[in-house]
Each structure stands twice: as C-alpha cells, then as structure tokens.
Amino acid sequence: MKSIKLGKSNLLSSRIAYGCMRIVGDNNKESRKKGKLAVRTAIEAGFNHFDHADIYANGESEKLFGEVLQEMPGIREKLIITGKCGVIFPDNPKKGDPGRYNLSKEHILKSVDESLKRLKMDYLDLLLLHRPDFLFNAEEIAETFEILKDNSKVLNFGVSNFRTSQVSLLQSFCSMPLVANQIEINIHNVSSLIDGVLDQCQQQKITPLAWCPVGGVAYPAWRNTFSKEDEIRIDNEFEYQAKKYDTEKWIIMLAWLLKHPAEIVPIIGSTNSSRIKAAKHALDLDYSRIDWYRLWEARNGHPVV
Ligand SMILES: NC(=O)c1ccc[n+]([C@@H]2O[C@H](COP(=O)([O-])OP(=O)(O)OC[C@H]3O[C@@H](n4cnc5c(N)ncnc54)[C@H](OP(=O)(O)O)[C@@H]3O)[C@@H](O)[C@H]2O)c1
Secondary structure, three states, X not given: OOEEEOOOOOXXXXXXXXXXXOOOOOOOHHHHHHHHHXXXXXXXXXXOXXXXXXXXXXXXXXXXXXXXXXXXXXXXXXXXXXXXXXXXXXXOOOOOOOOEEOOOHHHHHHHHXXXXXXXXXXXXXXEEEOOOOOOOOHHHHHHHHHHHHHOOOEEEEEEEOOOHHHHHHHHHHOOOOOOXXXXXXXXXXXXXXXXXXXXXXXXXXXXXXXXXXXXXXXXXXXXXXXXXXXHHHHHHHXXXXXXXXXXXXXXXXXXXXXXXXXXXXXXXXOOOHHHHHHHHHHHHOOOOHHHHHHHHHHHHOOOOO
C-alpha cells in the first residue's frame, strides 16, 4: 500500500485508512468474529492506520481491536492508532440527559484514559476532537494537549468536523501543529470542497481524513440529498466510469477523493474481506481530470461554467 505523511507529523500512514466504527456489528459472537477477521485482513492488506472513537459501539470497538492486537504480538508499534473523543450520547449518565459535546480538560483526559484501557495500549498516535463543542475553550484544550503529550499518552493531535474558523482558533492556542481534520466527504457531501476546509488543509498542511467515503455509492448516505432523478444520473456516470477503468463504482469514488491535491485520506469501513483487499486498487487507477469533472457535473446536475 502507498503511504503518506500525516500533516506536519512523522506519522507515515497507509494512503487509505481503516475505520473501526462497524467492527463489532451487532456485537454477537458471529459479528465479533467477522470484525476480528476484518482487522486482521486490513493489516495483512497493508493498512497501518486504524481509526477509532470512544463512542463506537459504546467502547466495544476499541475492546475488540485491543483483543486482535493482543493476538498479534509486536504489531502495535507498526500501526497508527487514531482515537476520538468529545461526543456524549443522550441519557448519559442520567436518563433524560441530552446528547452533547464535551471538550473540557476533565472529559478529554478521562476519555483518553478509558480508551487506552479498552485498547490495551499505552499511547495513541493521534487524538482527534470528534466534533466542535459549542462551549470549547481553545486555551483549555491546548493545555490538555500539552498534558497528554508530556505524559506520552498521545503523540499527535487533530480535529474532526471542524470548520476553518474553529481550526484557526484552536491552532492559535496550540504549540503543536494540528495534524488532521477528519470530515465527511462523499458523493453527497462535498461541502469541504466549497467552504474552504480543504483549502485550509492544503495551506496549513493538515491532512483531510474522509469519513463515510463511499456513502451514497455503495450504501445510502447519512443524509440523502438527492432526488431519484439525481441518483439515476449519478449512478449512470459511475457505471460509465467503472466500465472504462474496469473496476467497481465505489473504487471510482475512492479514486475521485484521492485525486484531490489536499491529499485526502479516505477511511474505509467495510468489514467484508474481499472489499478490504480491493480498496487499494483505487490507488492504481490513472484517474483523469476529465472524469473527475464528469462526476462533479453529474453530481451537481448542471455543467461547470
Ligand atoms: N469523524 C466522524 O464524525 C465520523 C463519522 C462516521 C464515521 N467515521 C469514521 O469513518 C470510518 C468509515 O466510515 P464508514 O464505515 O461509513 O465508511 P464507508 O467505507 O463509506 O462505508 C462502509 C459501509 O459501506 C458498505 N459497503 C462498502 N462497499 C460496499 C459495496 N461495494 N457494496 C455494498 N456495501 C458496501 C460496507 O458494508 P460491508 O461491510 O458489507 O462491506 C459498510 O457497511 C468509520 O469506521 C469511522 O472510523 C468518522
């Protein structure tokens, strides 16, 4: 697998990362077995960057991943483990409590400790703030990052779903460079190409990590923004390109993301072994600028002027 340096860090990530949000499935014996196989397959296929969050399957994804690594002695040091914190589900800790964000010092420190325990690890290579807490205090977060770095629990820091102004605000208080902004980019959600997030990534050498990269191609996207007519037009273009490049539609989508000069790292979340192995074919396509724009136009439903 090709690799890429993440932001201004020394982390050398596989060009496509593997997301662990779905690895426990329904959390029964069968799906846990499938999830373990998915992680092992990803490692064997050359993925070295694994994305986690404290909330995935209420911590069960981190636990399962920790179990896989325990069964593969010596592998931890070869991997980049990214964690995320800051989202709190409703009814937590009390029934009736609202869903919310919490990027306070106390919460971040507690979340990292709990994640490391579940993962059975001493450190995270990268910690991302999962969502911008409306009440975040940049100075307090900068201080928290320093504590985590000083006690070697986290080596690098970044954000997720942050707007450009929020990245700038946080960066202005942090001594270390923010390494990544993990954002949704897929055929439905292209806002980062328009709202300046990807421009900022290029300018400040922050790596954009794309979540749900094949949403809307291989499975319904989180927020379905297209009409039936749009979907048919977009699907026809995917069909045309998949045939042209002798591949599958979702691989075209990955190639489309990889073409962007901000050096987007897609995070795939399939638990299907053959798809995990196939994803890297996107890196071998000589994907053209013309086809990039054909898909852009098909997606928008009007020509570029
Ligand atoms: N920062 C954030 O706010 C945020 C939010 C969401 C996710 N994430 C991260 O992003 C990662 C990836 O997200 P994701 O799992 O939604 O990524 P994804 O790769 O876009 O989607 C994976 C899903 O698509 C299905 N799929 C893929 N190719 C398919 C095909 N050809 N045909 C049918 N189904 C297909 C997979 O099913 P199979 O397993 O059957 O292949 C799986 O259910 C997550 O694991 C997580 O780490 C971050």
